Amino acid sequence: MTSPTAPRQAGPPAQVAAPSRAPKHRDFKQALARATPPAVPGPARVAAQPAIARGVTPAAIPAVARAVPAGQTQAAALRPWEAQANAAFRQRIAEAERSAEHVQDGYALRNPVSGALGRYQFVPVALRDIGWVDAEGGWTEAAARHGVSDEAGFLASPAAQEAAFSAFLARQETILDRGGALASAGATITALDGTAITLTEGAMVAAAHRRGAGTLARYLTHRTQTPDAPLTAAQRAAFESVEHRLRGFADVAYVSERPGNRMLARRAGPAA
Structure with missing residues (x-):
């Protein structure tokens, strides 16, 4: 009888299976070809749609004109006198009055000596003459129609000043026409210094703006x-001032500011 504690005799060594041969690359391709079913055409793919529908290309957003800061001259496209009749004439008047060289193109200018106001240097008598100021110095309903009720409002409004200047020019034309001065347009006179001056309507209106229609007459x-x-x-100084305007504005185009005359000019059309 064998003792339970006696060591057992070692049996024959267990057989270890030999490792299988790793498949070669060409064997793998052949097996894959046998296992893969034939390809079946699938449904046609639908082209992906953009997340946002495309519509008509929106128009470019127009540029918005920005207000010109105080103390700067305005851009040419925004200058108030450019939209008025006789734009070049108005600019020359402002240059002659030395207001065009000031900030805001002279609209806010006030002469501390004469009290003349704005770009075209309106003196109190001129504002009374066009009915914007009454005999007591108060601003009238005519001025109120343009948003002006006091001097500050007038200086702050280029549009009101342009309207007042249109009224002033029309008024000067009427006075000069009634006095017969406009009938001399095209005539040549001898100046104080003996040189010749050819009279034009615009030059006579400019002279009346400077010295008054009475002095011009x-x-x-x-x-x-x-x-x-x-x-x-004093008379010589006044007459020399008139001649300065007559010469300086002889080459500046001018059309009548009187409403009736403007309508007739539009009906007549350009000269043939």
Whole structure:
């Protein structure tokens, strides 16, 4: 009888299976070809749609004109006088008055000596003459129609000043026409210094703006009827100022600011 504690005799060694041969690359391709079913055409793919539907290309957003900061001149496309009749004439008046060189193109300018206002240097008598200011110095309903009720409002409104200047020019035309001065447009007169001056309607209106229609009428009478009559120093200075405007505005185009005349000009159309 064998003792349970006796060591057992070792049996024959267990057989270890030999490792299988790794498949070669060409064997794998052949097996894959046998296992893969034939390809069956699937449904046609639908092209992917964009997440946002495309519509008509929106129009470009127009640029918005920005207000010009105080203290700067305005861009040419925004200058108030450019939209008015006689734009070049208005600019030359402002240059002659030395207001165009100031900030805001002279609209906010006030002459501390004469009290002249704005780009075209309206003196109180001129504003009364067009009915914007009454005899007591108050601003009238005519001014209120353009949003002006006081001096500050007038200086702050280029549009009101342009409207007032249109009224002023029309008023000067009426006065000069009634006095016969406009009938001399195209005539040539002899100036104080003996040189020739050809009269134009715009130049006479510019002279009336500077010295008044009455002074212009007296000058024309002196030069055409009594050229040898003596002049006081004040008269000579006034007449020389008139001549300066007559020469300076001789080449500036001008059309009538009177509404009736503008309508007739539009009906007539361009000259043939």
